[in-house]
Amino acid sequence: AQSVAQPEDQVNVAEGNPLTVKCTYSVSGNPYLFWYVQYPNRGLQFLLKYITGDNLVKGSYGFEAEFNKSQTSFHLKKPSALVSDSALYFCAVRDSFNSGNTPLVFGKGTRLSVIA
Amino acid sequence: EAGVAQSPRYKIIEKRQSVAFWCNPISGHATLYWYQQILGQGPKLLIQFQNNGVVDDSQLPKDRFSAERLKGVDSTLKIQPAKLEDSAVYLCASSLGNQGSRYNEQFFGPGTRLTVL
Numbered sequence: 395a396q397s398v399a400q401p402e403d404q405v406n407v408a409e410g411n412p413l414t415v416k417c418t419y420s421v422s423g424n425p426y427l428f429w430y431v432q433y434p435n436r437g438l439q440f441l442l443k444y445i446t447g448d449n450l451v452k453g454s455y456g457f458e459a460e461f462n463k464s465q466t467s468f469h470l471k472k473p474s475a476l477v478s479d480s481a482l483y484f485c486a487v488r489d490s491f492n493s494g495n496t497p498l499v500f501g502k503g504t505r506l507s508v509i510a
Numbered sequence: 511e512a513g514v515a516q517s518p519r520y521k522i523i524e525k526r527q528s529v530a531f532w533c534n535p536i537s538g539h540a541t542l543y544w545y546q547q548i549l550g551q552g553p554k555l556l557i558q559f560q561n562n563g564v565v566d567d568s569q570l571p572k573d574r575f576s577a578e579r580l581k582g583v584d585s586t587l588k589i590q591p592a593k594l595e596d597s598a599v600y601l602c603a604s605s606l607g608n609q610g611s612r613y614n615e616q617f618f619g620p621g622t623r624l625t626v627l
Contacts, residue, residue, distance in 0.1 A: 398552075426612050426613045428615060430618075435620070436620055436621075437514070437601055437603075437618035437619050437620045437621050438553070438601070438603075438616075438618040439618070440615040440616070440617065443613065443615055445613040484552050484553075486552070488612045488613075489612075490612060490613075496612060497555040497558065497566060497569075498543075498555065498616065500552030500553050500554070501552050502550065502551050502552050503550075503551075503552055
């Protein structure tokens with residue numbers, strides 16, 4: 395069965411500093427990996443995804459993520475954090491293996507707090 | 511492009527009452543999902559529709575939850591009777607393509623926050 399782990403409940407970073415939000419996954423086949431962000435009282439917004447190809451994926455709002463197959467990780471990064479980046483971030487995985495339907499499985503989320 | 515619409519945004523009911531949520535996906539999106547998000551957790555898939563057919567309802571508590579997507583467009587999710595543990599945010603999402611397109615991103619609505627007293 396596929397699963398996602400976000401080991402940090404909370405990440406605090408000073409504005410202007412680089413940020414990293416960690417994610418590791420487990421699937422039977424090759425993973426389709428996603429990052430979503432959730433602002434208060436709003437639904438999830440898609441940030442970026444990895445399907446195949448270049449291990450470094452660039453997404454919305456200056457975010458990027460690096461796929462590392464050997465470490466089964468897909469950490470979210472941004473070179474310079476903004477206060478407006480403060481939100482709840484979810485990593486999600488879908489297994490490419492299996493001819494049947496496989497659901498998108500989410501991690502429990504990491505709350506990012508960027509301090510001015 | 512209009513996003514995924516959901517209503518109501520908030521609902522408070524007593525346990526054992528019934529409640530229904532409505533979702534209108536992005537125009538042209540064949541796949542529709544209902545998720546349950548309990549406080550402090552990530553969303554959990556309840557049911558997935560492909561057009562008006564059910565693709566996956568393995569995690570739907572069928573003794574109390576039901577969902578339909580008549581005509582393959584908007585959808586309703588019903589809980590009858592509600593329990594205290596059903597308190598959560600119910601998210602609707604939609605995506606392009608068929609069930610084989612597992613790499614398509616999903617677009618989420620704002621959700622319905624349900625409180626069961």
